[in-house]
Amino acid sequence: MEKKDIASYSFEELQEEMLAIGEKGFRSRQIYSWIHEKLVDDFEEMTNLPKALRQKLEAAYEIRRVEMEKRQISKIDGTNKFLFCLKDGNMVESVLMKYKHGNSVCISSQVGCRMGCRFCASTLDGLERNLTPSEMLRQVYQIQKITGERVSNIVIMGTGEPLDNYDNFLKFIHMVSDEHGLNISQRNITASTCGIVPNIRKLAEEKLQITLALSLHGSNQEKRRSLMPVANKYELHEVLEACDYYFEKTGRRITFEYSLVHGVNDTPEDAKELMGILKDRNCHLNLIPVNPIKERNYEKPDKKSAENFKNKLEKNGINVTIRREMGSDIDGACGQLRRKTMQGV
Ligand SMILES: C[S@@+](CC[C@H](N)C(=O)[O-])C[C@H]1O[C@@H](n2cnc3c(N)ncnc32)[C@H](O)[C@@H]1O
Numbered sequence: 001m002e003k004k005d006i007a008s009y010s011f012e013e014l015q016e017e018m019l020a021i022g023e024k025g026f027r028s029r030q031i032y033s034w035i036h037e038k039l040v041d042d043f044e045e046m047t048n049l050p051k052a053l054r055q056k057l058e059a060a061y062e063i064r065r066v067e068m069e070k071r072q073i074s075k076i077d078g079t080n081k082f083l084f085c086l087k088d089g090n091m092v093e094s095v096l097m098k099y100k101h102g103n104s105v106c107i108s109s110q111v112g113c114r115m116g117c118r119f120c121a122s123t124l125d126g127l128e129r130n131l132t133p134s135e136m137l138r139q140v141y142q143i144q145k146i147t148g149e150r151v152s153n154i155v156i157m158g159t160g161e162p163l164d165n166y167d168n169f170l171k172f173i174h175m176v177s178d179e180h181g182l183n184i185s186q187r188n189i190t191a192s193t194c195g196i197v198p199n200i201r202k203l204a205e206e207k208l209q210i211t212l213a214l215s216l217h218g219s220n221q222e223k224r225r226s227l228m229p230v231a232n233k234y235e236l237h238e239v240l241e242a243c244d245y246y247f248e249k250t251g252r253r254i255t256f257e258y259s260l261v262h263g264v265n266d267t268p269e270d271a272k273e274l275m276g277i278l279k280d281r282n283c284h285l286n287l288i289p290v291n292p293i294k295e296r297n298y299e300k301p302d303k304k305s306a307e308n309f310k311n312k313l314e315k316n317g318i319n320v321t322i323r324r325e326m327g328s329d330i331d332g333a334c335g336q337l338r339r340k341t342m343q344g345v
């Protein structure tokens with residue numbers, strides 16, 4: 001029989017589970033703390049549990065391993081990129097970025113992605129499977145353990161579409177912000193989505209305090225559709241209405257992400273249309289010069305034209321930044337390190 005993934009149990013679920021197997025309530029608090037505060041991955045290390053209980057846990061449960069396969073450290077800004085190997089041999093990428101305000105970790109939510117965005121390396125081989133809550137959590141735990149750095153911010157912007165793995169993603173948010181675990185403030189968590197409308201609305205109902213980042217990338221429905229197949233299913237106006245709903249329900253300002261692709265979506269006309277979309281919205285715009293992948297011939301605009309694009313929007317009152325490139329000397333676009341390793345390049 002397959003062992004149960006105990007690190008995916010929420011605090012309440014673990015309490016119920018321990019009572020169901022005849023253990024006292026306080027044991028669940030101890031076990032949860034070992035896994036989610038002290039970050040151990042072996043029952044043997046849980047030294048305040050009786051040996052018999054450790055053996056009982058070992059027989060029926062597992063703390064799923066997420067093992068470091070590769071680590072690259074940027075000489076420019078100290079960014080760390082990790083490739084982690086999962087129990088079934090699949091690999092995922094995570095990144096640690098060091099800022100003045102604290103350490104931010106970018107995690108993956110799926111192995112691969114089925115959304116097919118044209119410029120993205122994560123989707124080139126489609127979706128392999130969803131990550132469990134424990135596999136998402138352990139990316140953060142491992143980075144904290146390996147580097148000895150305390151993680152204060154989390155972005156779910158690695159491989160995968162979090163709202164395509166909705167239940168596990170939601171559980172991850174609850175667990176990583178749980179006071180019995182790492183207790184990371186939801187205000188320090190950002191989840192990025194390509195725009196799965198029903199799940200944006202569902203998430204709004206949860207009234208979490210996380211920031212929602214919406215991958216926009218097109219200044220109108222046609223342009224967006226040409227870059228993101230998901231726009232065939234959900235039109236731009238529906239996506240924007242869902243974002244407005246999220247803001248209305250949570251009071252959290254939306255971040256719009258816009259990958260600048262030279263000659264495709266960075267024209268003065270695009271800036272004008274983008275202004276029309278954003279001017280009456282309480283939001284932030286993040287411009288990301290596209291990170292070229294060899295499978296597509298998209299190019300990033302030069303620095304000057306990216307600045308021009310930004311200035312046009314700024315002059316018209318849009319709150320906009322160009323995202324600082326982190327770790328430019330280590331394997332660039334998200335999903336590339338994983339692909340290269342899987343292909344043995
Ligand atoms: C990899 S996605 C993961 C989160 C979610 N699936 C989404 O699309 O928002 C995170 C962000 O990276 C952007 N992105 C993907 N490939 C990129 C590339 N080659 N260059 C720049 N940004 C890219 C996406 O558009 C998205 O805004």
Ligand code: SF4
Nearest residue numbers: 113115117120123194
């Ligand atoms: S940008 Fe996001 S949704 Fe699109 S393919 Fe990449 S990971 Fe998937």
